[in-house]
Amino acid sequence: MTPDAKTPKVRASEAFEARLNAACAALSAGFFVSDAALVPVRFMERTIGRTDEAHARSVAQLPGASLRGGALVLPQNLEAFGGAMRDAGLSQGWRGELLDLRVLEGVDAQPGDVVGRMERALFRPLGAATAAVHLVGHLRRPASEADPVFILGRRSASKLVGPGLWDGLAAGMIRAGESPAEGLAREAAEEAGLERIEAADLRSLGRAWISRPVRGGWMHEMSFAYALRLPEGWRPRPVDGEVEHFEAMSALEVLELIEGGRMMKEAAQAMLLAFGRLLAS
Incomplete structure (x- = not known):
């Protein structure tokens, strides 16, 4: 049993839960847009x-x-x-x-x-189907929605998609021949310098099909989301230049980024799923 599993869940405030539910509904509505006319x-x-x-x-x-x-x-x-x-x-x-x-x-x-x-x-x-992984990294189980335990990365200003927006700890497309687990491990190492992921600390948050217009075409994508309790004392570092810098934020601060449109939509979805798991409803 991991330390997180031994720690009782805390209950988020009713105000936070109401905002969380509203953000989830708004995000989900934009994740599947009919492509019948394409x-x-x-x-x-x-x-x-x-x-x-x-x-x-x-x-x-x-x-x-x-x-x-x-x-x-x-x-x-x-x-x-x-x-x-x-x-x-x-x-x-x-x-x-x-x-x-x-x-x-x-x-x-x-x-x-x-x-x-x-x-x-x-x-x-070409609107061809892709698969991607999204990793939510947290230092420990949050004590409340105001506890700054989530590690986010700000995307480089040179990124073609979403320059300057906030992302999770790591995210990226699954390459040819890779499994979701292999893609997750590679992206975590390339973007945040995390060389090893312990299976006991990793949680699957599920997967979602996304169909919506994006810059330069149409996104058809299967998104795999995970949450990871980070090793004690470990700190992320930008490795491949795709992340400008990392910051520790609370669930409340992250929710404000999502509500303000300052976070990548797929990363936002993973974060909201993680809040639902780590902050009792």
Whole structure:
């Protein structure tokens, strides 16, 4: 049994719980936006994404792609085609990082089946499905909603998405061939310098499907959230430059960031789930 498990839960104030419930409802409402009007993107006879009509028409002008039957059809050579999208200014930057390309729907395939690998910068423009991890780090079980036990990182001003917004201890997309646990361990080491995660200190907060428009395309993503009681005496340090600095905050301070739109939405969701576990309802 971990020290956290031995410590009785505390009860959050009614005012905090009311604000927490309102924030959860508002966030959840924006996490699934109907994509029925989007153009399906097909690869090897399977739907792997959905994107807006204007973007689909632009992509269809590239060699090997076409609009057929109301869908954007991609060629089989995704590596060469990805380079063509980049050169045409139709990608979301370029990372040199591969993610698993998964089926959204298909007659002879199950949603989630991996059908290839593709450059990360193409996923949002094509509305292809991604998977990501979000880690809530806390020093101990909070004594109240005003106890500053949660460690947050402020995103670098140079980030393409959400520059300057607050994030959890670590977050990022799961790379090709990785499991959620492997992705979580890698992101924690790369972003916060946490080299080892003890299974006894880690809690799964669940997963959620996200479908909503984002800058440069559409997000279709499975988000895996975790909470971690951090090792005693350990302090985070920005390693890869994606985080500007870290701060310890209370649940109340974090909630104020969320209400003010100053936190990444997926990180906010993970934080709210953690509050529900660590502060008794």
